[in-house]
Amino acid sequence: MASSSWHVTQSVVLLEALLSPVRQDVNIPPLSCLVMQLQTLAIHTSHPLTSRSAARFVASLVNKAHDDEPLAVLLSNLLVTLLDTLDQDDIPVMKATNAVNLFAWLTKALVMRGHRQTDIWVGKLIAMLSHDAVGTCVAEGFKLIMIQNEEYMNSDNYGNIRILYRQRFFQTFPELVEHYHHAAQPVRCNFLIALAYMLQGVPRVVLTMSLPELIPLLVESLEQSKVVLLLSILEILRDLLESKHSVLEGHIQTFLPRFLKLTRFQDSLKVRIAALQCALQMCNYPTHLLLPYKQQTVHELGSCLDDPKRLVRQQAVSTRSRWYLIGASGEPTKT
Numbered sequence: 001m002a003s004s005s006w007h008v009t010q011s012v013v014l015l016e017a018l019l020s021p022v023r024q025d026v027n028i029p030p031l032s033c034l035v036m037q038l039q040t041l042a043i044h045t046s047h048p049l050t051s052r053s054a055a056r057f058v059a060s061l062v063n064k065a066h067d068d069e070p071l072a073v074l075l076s077n078l079l080v081t082l083l084d085t086l087d088q089d090d091i092p093v094m095k096a097t098n099a100v101n102l103f104a105w106l107t108k109a110l111v112m113r114g115h116r117q118t119d120i121w122v123g124k125l126i127a128m129l130s131h132d133a134v135g136t137c138v139a140e141g142f143k144l145i146m147i148q149n150e151e152y153m154n155s156d157n158y159g160n161i162r163i164l165y166r167q168r169f170f171q172t173f174p175e176l177v178e179h180y181h182h183a184a185q186p187v188r189c190n191f192l193i194a195l196a197y198m199l200q201g202v203p204r205v206v207l208t209m210s211l212p213e214l215i216p217l218l219v220e221s222l223e224q225s226k227v228v229l230l231l232s233i234l235e236i237l238r239d240l241l242e243s244k245h246s247v248l249e250g251h252i253q254t255f256l257p258r259f260l261k262l263t264r265f266q267d268s269l270k271v272r273i274a275a276l277q278c279a280l281q282m283c284n285y286p287t288h289l290l291l292p293y294k295q296q297t298v299h300e301l302g303s304c305l306d307d308p309k310r311l312v313r314q315q316a317v318s319t320r321s322r323w324y325l326i327g328a329s330g331e332p333t334k335t
Contacts, residue, residue: 020061100134231271305317
Protein backbone atom coordinates (compact mmCIF):
# COMPACT_ATOMS: atom_id res chain seq x y z
CA MET A 1 0.00 0.00 0.00
CA ALA A 2 2.79 2.44 0.93
CA SER A 3 4.53 1.80 -2.40
CA SER A 4 1.40 2.57 -4.40
CA SER A 5 0.92 5.80 -6.30
CA TRP A 6 0.11 8.71 -4.04
CA HIS A 7 -3.11 9.13 -6.03
CA VAL A 8 -4.13 5.76 -4.60
CA THR A 9 -2.79 6.19 -1.07
CA GLN A 10 -4.44 9.59 -0.74
CA SER A 11 -7.72 7.72 -0.40
CA VAL A 12 -6.75 7.46 3.27
CA VAL A 13 -7.76 11.12 3.59
CA LEU A 14 -11.30 10.22 2.54
CA LEU A 15 -11.31 7.18 4.82
CA GLU A 16 -10.20 9.34 7.75
CA ALA A 17 -12.97 11.85 7.07
CA LEU A 18 -15.55 9.05 7.04
CA LEU A 19 -14.48 7.07 10.09
CA SER A 20 -12.69 9.43 12.48
CA PRO A 21 -15.89 11.26 13.57
CA VAL A 22 -17.73 8.05 14.58
CA ARG A 23 -18.79 7.57 18.19
CA GLN A 24 -16.69 5.59 20.65
CA ASP A 25 -19.21 2.72 20.85
CA VAL A 26 -19.00 2.04 17.09
CA ASN A 27 -16.93 -1.07 16.39
CA ILE A 28 -14.57 -0.85 13.38
CA PRO A 29 -13.41 -4.39 12.55
CA PRO A 30 -10.72 -5.54 12.13
CA LEU A 31 -9.10 -2.71 14.08
CA SER A 32 -5.66 -4.26 14.48
CA CYS A 33 -5.29 -5.00 10.77
CA LEU A 34 -6.43 -1.50 9.78
CA VAL A 35 -4.14 0.21 12.27
CA MET A 36 -1.06 -1.75 11.17
CA GLN A 37 -1.76 -0.96 7.51
CA LEU A 38 -2.15 2.72 8.35
CA GLN A 39 1.07 2.61 10.36
CA THR A 40 2.98 1.24 7.39
CA LEU A 41 1.51 3.90 5.14
CA ALA A 42 2.21 6.72 7.60
CA ILE A 43 5.88 5.75 7.93
CA HIS A 44 6.83 4.74 4.40
CA THR A 45 4.89 7.09 2.12
CA SER A 46 6.78 9.99 0.56
CA HIS A 47 3.61 12.10 0.32
CA PRO A 48 3.36 14.42 3.40
CA LEU A 49 -0.42 14.85 3.30
CA THR A 50 -0.95 11.09 3.16
CA SER A 51 1.48 10.46 6.02
CA ARG A 52 -0.12 13.10 8.21
CA SER A 53 -3.65 11.84 7.52
CA ALA A 54 -2.70 8.21 8.19
CA ALA A 55 -0.95 9.10 11.46
CA ARG A 56 -3.87 11.21 12.62
CA PHE A 57 -6.33 8.46 11.67
CA VAL A 58 -4.37 5.84 13.64
CA ALA A 59 -4.37 8.15 16.67
CA SER A 60 -8.12 8.69 16.41
CA LEU A 61 -8.77 4.95 16.26
CA VAL A 62 -6.51 4.24 19.23
CA ASN A 63 -8.05 7.08 21.21
CA LYS A 64 -11.56 5.61 20.85
CA ALA A 65 -10.74 1.90 21.01
CA HIS A 66 -12.04 -0.21 23.92
CA ASP A 67 -9.46 -0.48 26.70
CA ASP A 68 -8.97 -4.22 26.54
CA GLU A 69 -6.20 -6.76 25.97
CA PRO A 70 -6.26 -6.50 22.15
CA LEU A 71 -5.59 -2.75 22.45
CA ALA A 72 -2.71 -3.39 24.85
CA VAL A 73 -1.17 -5.87 22.41
CA LEU A 74 -1.70 -3.49 19.51
CA LEU A 75 0.01 -0.65 21.37
CA SER A 76 2.96 -2.89 22.24
CA ASN A 77 3.35 -3.88 18.58
CA LEU A 78 3.14 -0.26 17.47
CA LEU A 79 5.75 0.78 20.01
CA VAL A 80 8.20 -1.96 18.97
CA THR A 81 7.78 -1.18 15.27
CA LEU A 82 8.31 2.55 15.73
CA LEU A 83 11.35 2.17 17.99
CA ASP A 84 12.91 -0.39 15.63
CA THR A 85 12.34 1.98 12.72
CA LEU A 86 14.03 4.89 14.48
CA ASP A 87 16.94 2.70 15.61
CA GLN A 88 17.97 1.99 12.00
CA ASP A 89 21.38 3.52 11.27
CA ASP A 90 20.74 4.43 7.63
CA ILE A 91 17.09 5.45 7.91
CA PRO A 92 16.11 8.18 5.40
CA VAL A 93 15.24 11.53 6.95
CA MET A 94 11.68 11.53 5.60
CA LYS A 95 10.98 8.05 6.96
CA ALA A 96 12.38 8.99 10.36
CA THR A 97 10.33 12.18 10.42
CA ASN A 98 7.18 10.29 9.50
CA ALA A 99 7.84 7.78 12.30
CA VAL A 100 8.30 10.57 14.84
CA ASN A 101 5.08 12.28 13.75
CA LEU A 102 3.18 9.00 14.10
CA PHE A 103 4.74 8.46 17.54
CA ALA A 104 3.65 11.95 18.63
CA TRP A 105 0.08 11.43 17.39
CA LEU A 106 -0.22 8.11 19.19
CA THR A 107 1.19 9.61 22.39
CA LYS A 108 -1.37 12.41 22.14
CA ALA A 109 -4.17 9.85 21.71
CA LEU A 110 -3.08 8.04 24.88
CA VAL A 111 -2.50 11.23 26.90
CA MET A 112 -5.96 12.54 26.01
CA ARG A 113 -7.72 9.39 27.20
CA GLY A 114 -5.43 8.81 30.19
CA HIS A 115 -4.51 5.29 29.11
CA ARG A 116 -2.45 3.15 31.45
CA GLN A 117 0.39 2.92 28.91
CA THR A 118 0.67 6.70 28.64
CA ASP A 119 3.73 6.96 30.89
CA ILE A 120 5.61 4.44 28.75
CA TRP A 121 4.99 6.36 25.54
CA VAL A 122 5.71 9.75 27.10
CA GLY A 123 8.94 8.42 28.58
CA LYS A 124 10.06 7.13 25.18
CA LEU A 125 9.13 10.44 23.55
CA ILE A 126 11.22 12.37 26.08
CA ALA A 127 14.18 10.04 25.52
CA MET A 128 13.91 10.57 21.76
CA LEU A 129 14.70 14.27 22.22
CA SER A 130 18.34 13.14 22.42
CA HIS A 131 18.19 11.70 18.89
CA ASP A 132 20.74 13.54 16.74
CA ALA A 133 18.75 13.38 13.51
CA VAL A 134 15.12 13.84 14.59
CA GLY A 135 15.36 15.39 18.07
CA THR A 136 14.07 18.72 16.77
CA CYS A 137 11.09 17.00 15.16
CA VAL A 138 10.42 15.18 18.44
CA ALA A 139 10.28 18.54 20.22
CA GLU A 140 7.51 19.62 17.83
CA GLY A 141 5.59 16.56 19.00
CA PHE A 142 5.19 18.19 22.42
CA LYS A 143 3.50 21.13 20.73
CA LEU A 144 1.16 18.70 18.97
CA ILE A 145 0.18 17.08 22.27
CA MET A 146 -0.62 20.41 23.91
CA ILE A 147 -2.61 21.86 21.00
CA GLN A 148 -6.37 22.12 21.53
CA ASN A 149 -9.12 21.18 19.08
CA GLU A 150 -7.06 19.24 16.55
CA GLU A 151 -8.94 17.97 13.52
CA TYR A 152 -10.98 14.92 14.47
CA MET A 153 -9.24 14.57 17.86
CA ASN A 154 -11.78 16.63 19.79
CA SER A 155 -15.08 16.37 21.62
CA ASP A 156 -17.07 17.44 18.55
CA ASN A 157 -15.97 14.21 16.92
CA TYR A 158 -16.58 12.12 20.05
CA GLY A 159 -12.95 11.84 21.09
CA ASN A 160 -12.06 10.08 24.34
CA ILE A 161 -10.86 13.11 26.28
CA ARG A 162 -10.29 13.34 30.02
CA ILE A 163 -10.50 16.74 31.64
CA LEU A 164 -7.22 18.43 32.60
CA TYR A 165 -5.18 16.04 30.47
CA ARG A 166 -2.74 18.84 29.59
CA GLN A 167 -2.09 19.51 33.26
CA ARG A 168 -1.42 15.82 33.81
CA PHE A 169 0.94 15.76 30.84
CA PHE A 170 2.74 18.80 32.26
CA GLN A 171 3.40 16.84 35.44
CA THR A 172 5.97 14.82 33.48
CA PHE A 173 8.25 17.86 33.15
CA PRO A 174 10.55 16.72 36.02
CA GLU A 175 11.44 13.67 33.90
CA LEU A 176 12.13 15.95 30.96
CA VAL A 177 14.35 18.17 33.11
CA GLU A 178 16.27 15.14 34.37
CA HIS A 179 16.97 14.00 30.81
CA TYR A 180 17.99 17.55 29.90
CA HIS A 181 20.70 17.61 32.56
CA HIS A 182 22.14 14.32 31.27
CA ALA A 183 21.86 15.17 27.56
CA ALA A 184 24.78 16.07 25.31
CA GLN A 185 25.21 19.79 24.66
CA PRO A 186 24.22 19.68 20.93
CA VAL A 187 20.75 18.28 21.70
CA ARG A 188 19.94 20.17 24.90
CA CYS A 189 18.03 22.80 22.96
CA ASN A 190 15.51 20.13 21.92
CA PHE A 191 14.56 19.62 25.57
CA LEU A 192 14.16 23.36 26.12
CA ILE A 193 11.90 23.68 23.08
CA ALA A 194 9.77 20.76 24.28
CA LEU A 195 9.52 22.34 27.72
CA ALA A 196 8.53 25.68 26.19
CA TYR A 197 5.66 24.03 24.33
CA MET A 198 4.52 22.37 27.54
CA LEU A 199 4.61 25.68 29.39
CA GLN A 200 2.62 27.40 26.66
CA GLY A 201 -0.11 24.79 26.82
CA VAL A 202 -0.93 24.89 30.54
CA PRO A 203 -2.86 27.56 32.45
CA ARG A 204 -0.61 30.20 33.99
CA VAL A 205 -1.79 29.27 37.49
CA VAL A 206 -0.38 25.76 36.96
CA LEU A 207 2.84 27.19 35.57
CA THR A 208 3.39 29.54 38.49
CA MET A 209 3.24 26.67 40.97
CA SER A 210 6.37 25.17 39.38
CA LEU A 211 8.05 28.46 38.50
CA PRO A 212 10.83 28.47 41.13
CA GLU A 213 12.34 25.24 39.81
CA LEU A 214 11.85 26.35 36.20
CA ILE A 215 13.76 29.65 36.52
CA PRO A 216 17.20 28.17 35.63
CA LEU A 217 15.76 26.59 32.48
CA LEU A 218 14.02 29.81 31.44
CA VAL A 219 17.31 31.65 31.84
CA GLU A 220 19.14 28.98 29.84
CA SER A 221 16.51 29.23 27.10
CA LEU A 222 17.19 32.94 26.66
CA GLU A 223 20.83 32.10 25.88
CA GLN A 224 19.89 29.96 22.87
CA SER A 225 19.70 31.06 19.24
CA LYS A 226 16.61 29.11 18.11
CA VAL A 227 13.94 31.64 17.18
CA VAL A 228 11.01 29.33 18.01
CA LEU A 229 12.41 28.77 21.51
CA LEU A 230 13.14 32.42 22.18
CA LEU A 231 9.69 33.54 21.05
CA SER A 232 7.96 30.92 23.20
CA ILE A 233 9.93 31.74 26.34
CA LEU A 234 9.63 35.51 25.86
CA GLU A 235 5.86 35.19 25.46
CA ILE A 236 5.63 33.20 28.68
CA LEU A 237 7.82 35.65 30.58
CA ARG A 238 5.91 38.63 29.23
CA ASP A 239 2.65 37.25 30.61
CA LEU A 240 4.25 36.49 33.97
CA LEU A 241 5.81 39.94 34.20
CA GLU A 242 2.51 41.57 33.29
CA SER A 243 0.91 39.78 36.23
CA LYS A 244 3.80 40.90 38.48
CA HIS A 245 4.61 37.40 39.67
CA SER A 246 6.53 37.59 42.92
CA VAL A 247 9.08 34.89 41.98
CA LEU A 248 10.38 36.97 39.07
CA GLU A 249 10.71 39.99 41.33
CA GLY A 250 13.85 38.47 42.81
CA HIS A 251 15.40 37.80 39.41
CA ILE A 252 15.34 41.21 37.77
CA GLN A 253 19.14 41.31 37.66
CA THR A 254 19.08 37.92 35.90
CA PHE A 255 16.45 38.53 33.23
CA LEU A 256 16.84 42.22 32.38
CA PRO A 257 20.34 41.98 30.85
CA ARG A 258 19.17 39.07 28.71
CA PHE A 259 16.12 41.00 27.51
CA LEU A 260 18.37 43.91 26.56
CA LYS A 261 20.72 41.62 24.69
CA LEU A 262 17.83 40.11 22.74
CA THR A 263 16.62 43.57 21.69
CA ARG A 264 19.60 43.42 19.29
CA PHE A 265 18.92 39.85 18.08
CA GLN A 266 19.49 40.11 14.34
CA ASP A 267 17.79 36.91 13.16
CA SER A 268 14.23 37.87 14.04
CA LEU A 269 12.41 41.17 14.47
CA LYS A 270 9.70 39.29 16.42
CA VAL A 271 12.30 38.31 19.01
CA ARG A 272 13.49 41.92 19.28
CA ILE A 273 9.93 43.17 19.75
CA ALA A 274 9.12 40.47 22.33
CA ALA A 275 12.29 41.28 24.28
CA LEU A 276 11.37 44.98 24.31
CA GLN A 277 7.87 44.08 25.53
CA CYS A 278 9.36 42.03 28.37
CA ALA A 279 11.59 44.93 29.35
CA LEU A 280 8.51 47.16 29.35
CA GLN A 281 6.46 44.80 31.53
CA MET A 282 9.31 44.63 34.01
CA CYS A 283 8.45 48.23 34.90
CA ASN A 284 5.41 46.85 36.76
CA TYR A 285 7.67 45.95 39.68
CA PRO A 286 8.39 48.32 42.59
CA THR A 287 10.42 51.38 41.68
CA HIS A 288 13.12 50.80 44.28
CA LEU A 289 13.94 47.46 42.66
CA LEU A 290 14.30 49.00 39.21
CA LEU A 291 16.21 52.21 39.96
CA PRO A 292 19.66 50.53 40.11
CA TYR A 293 19.18 49.40 36.50
CA LYS A 294 17.53 52.53 35.08
CA GLN A 295 20.55 54.35 33.68
CA GLN A 296 22.07 51.33 31.96
CA THR A 297 18.71 50.19 30.58
CA VAL A 298 17.84 53.59 29.10
CA HIS A 299 21.31 53.76 27.56
CA GLU A 300 21.11 50.32 25.94
CA LEU A 301 17.58 50.87 24.68
CA GLY A 302 18.83 53.95 22.84
CA SER A 303 20.44 51.76 20.18
CA CYS A 304 17.05 50.20 19.42
CA LEU A 305 15.74 53.57 18.27
CA ASP A 306 17.91 53.13 15.15
CA ASP A 307 16.63 49.63 14.37
CA PRO A 308 15.97 49.21 10.61
CA LYS A 309 12.44 47.91 11.30
CA ARG A 310 9.75 50.46 12.09
CA LEU A 311 7.80 48.10 14.39
CA VAL A 312 10.89 47.57 16.52
CA ARG A 313 11.54 51.32 16.73
CA GLN A 314 7.94 51.93 17.84
CA GLN A 315 8.20 49.39 20.63
CA ALA A 316 11.61 50.73 21.60
CA VAL A 317 10.18 54.23 22.03
CA SER A 318 7.44 52.95 24.33
CA THR A 319 9.80 50.81 26.40
CA ARG A 320 12.54 53.43 26.72
CA SER A 321 10.06 56.17 27.63
CA ARG A 322 8.62 53.98 30.39
CA TRP A 323 12.06 53.23 31.82
CA TYR A 324 12.99 56.91 31.62
CA LEU A 325 10.05 57.67 33.96
CA ILE A 326 11.20 55.18 36.62
CA GLY A 327 11.61 57.17 39.82
CA ALA A 328 10.52 60.41 38.13
CA SER A 329 7.57 62.60 39.12
CA GLY A 330 5.61 61.54 36.05
CA GLU A 331 5.94 57.83 36.67
CA PRO A 332 2.61 55.97 36.21
CA THR A 333 0.95 54.69 39.35
CA LYS A 334 1.56 50.99 40.05
CA THR A 335 -1.29 48.91 41.40
